[in-house]
Amino acid sequence: MQPCSWSLPLSDISTKRNQLRQLIRQRRQGLSAEQQQQAAIDLVRQFSTQPQLTKLQHIALYLSNDGELDTDPLIKSLWQQKKSVYLPILHPHKPGFLVFQQYRPDTPMISNKFGILEPELDPTQLKALPEIEMIGLPLVAFDKQGNRMGMGGGFYDRTLANAVFCQPAPLLVGLAHQCQQVEQVPVESWDVPLNLVVTPEQVVTPLAFSR
Numbered sequence: 001m002q003p004c005s006w007s008l009p010l011s012d013i014s015t016k017r018n019q020l021r022q023l024i025r026q027r028r029q030g031l032s033a034e035q036q037q038q039a040a041i042d043l044v045r046q047f048s049t050q051p052q053l054t055k056l057q058h059i060a061l062y063l064s065n066d067g068e069l070d071t072d073p074l075i076k077s078l079w080q081q082k083k084s085v086y087l088p089i090l091h092p093h094k095p096g097f098l099v100f101q102q103y104r105p106d107t108p109m110i111s112n113k114f115g116i117l118e119p120e121l122d123p124t125q126l127k128a129l130p131e132i133e134m135i136g137l138p139l140v141a142f143d144k145q146g147n148r149m150g151m152g153g154g155f156y157d158r159t160l161a162n163a164v165f166c167q168p169a170p171l172l173v174g175l176a177h178q179c180q181q182v183e184q185v186p187v188e189s190w191d192v193p194l195n196l197v198v199t200p201e202q203v204v205t206p207l208a209f210s211r
C-alpha cells in the first residue's frame with residue numbers, strides 16, 4: 001500500500017524535534033556541577049555587558065530544571081539592583097498557558113506538576129505581559145536565527161503567541177548553555193522566535209532583530 005505522502009513532512013519534523021530534544025537534554029544533563037556553577041556566574045557577566053538588558057526594571061526569568069542554565073545568581077544580582085523579578089506559574093484555569101508572578105526572597109513557593117518550584121498563586125502579585133520588559137526563556141535547543149525549541153509542552157509558545165503585538169512587546173531572550181546551540185532548529189508554525197539568546201559565552205543577536 002502507498003504511504004500517504006503529504007503527511008510525511010509533518011511527521012518528519014516532529015520526529016526530528018523529538019530526537020533533537022532528547023539529544024540536547026542529555027547533553028546539558030551531562031554538565032558537571034562545577035560547569036553548571038561557572039555557567040551561572042558567566043551568565044551574570046554576559047547579562048551585565050548588554051545595555052539593552054541592564055536598563056530594564058521588570059524581568060521575568062525561570063527557576064532551572066533538567067540541566068537548564070541556572071538563573072539563581074542572576075536573580076540574586078537583579079534583586080541587589082532593586083529590579084523586579086517574575087517567574088512563570090502554570091495557568092490555574094487555562095491548561096497549557098503561563099502567568100507571571102513577582103518573585104521576592106520571601107515569596108512562598110510550591111512545586112508544580114513537573115517538580116519545578118513556582119510562586120504560590122497570589123493574584124495581587126501577577127504581572128501582565130505588556131508590563132514585563134524582558135522574558136528570559138528556558139529552552140532545549142536554539143539556533144543563530146533565534147529559533148527556539150522547548151520541553152515540548154508549548155507553554156511559552158501559547159502564552160507568547162500574541163505578546164509580539166503588545167505595545168511595548170516584551171523582549172524575548174533565550175537563556176541556554178552554549179552546547180544547546182544547533183545549526184538549525186526544525187521550526188513549527190507556532191514557534192515564537194527570540195530577539196536574543198544569552199549563553200555563558202556569547203550573546204547571539206538574530207539578524208532579523210539586530211537594530
Ligand SMILES: Nc1nc2c(c(=O)[nH]1)N(C=O)[C@@H](CNc1ccc(C(=O)N[C@@H](CCC(=O)O)C(=O)O)cc1)CN2
Pocket residue numbers: 062063064065066068088090098113114116138139150151152153154155156
Ligand atoms: N525551568 C523551567 N520552567 C518552566 C518551563 C521550562 O521549560 N523550564 N516550562 C516551559 O514550557 C513550563 C513548564 N513546562 C515543562 C514541560 C515539561 C517538563 C518535563 O520535565 N517533562 C518531562 C515529563 C514530566 C511529566 O510528564 O511529568 C519530560 O519530558 O521528561 C517540564 C516543564 C513552565 N516552567
Ligand SMILES: Nc1ncnc2c1ncn2[C@@H]1O[C@H](COP(=O)(O)OP(=O)(O)OP(=O)(O)O)[C@@H](O)[C@H]1O
Pocket residue numbers: 138139148149150151152153154155156157158159161188190191
Ligand atoms: N500558539 C499555540 N496555540 C495552540 N497550540 C500550540 C501553540 N503553540 C504550541 N502549541 C502546541 O503545543 C505543543 C508543543 O509545542 P512545542 O513542541 O513547540 O513546544 P515547546 O516549544 O517545546 O514548549 P515550550 O514553549 O513550553 O517551551 C504542540 O503540539 C503545539 O501544537
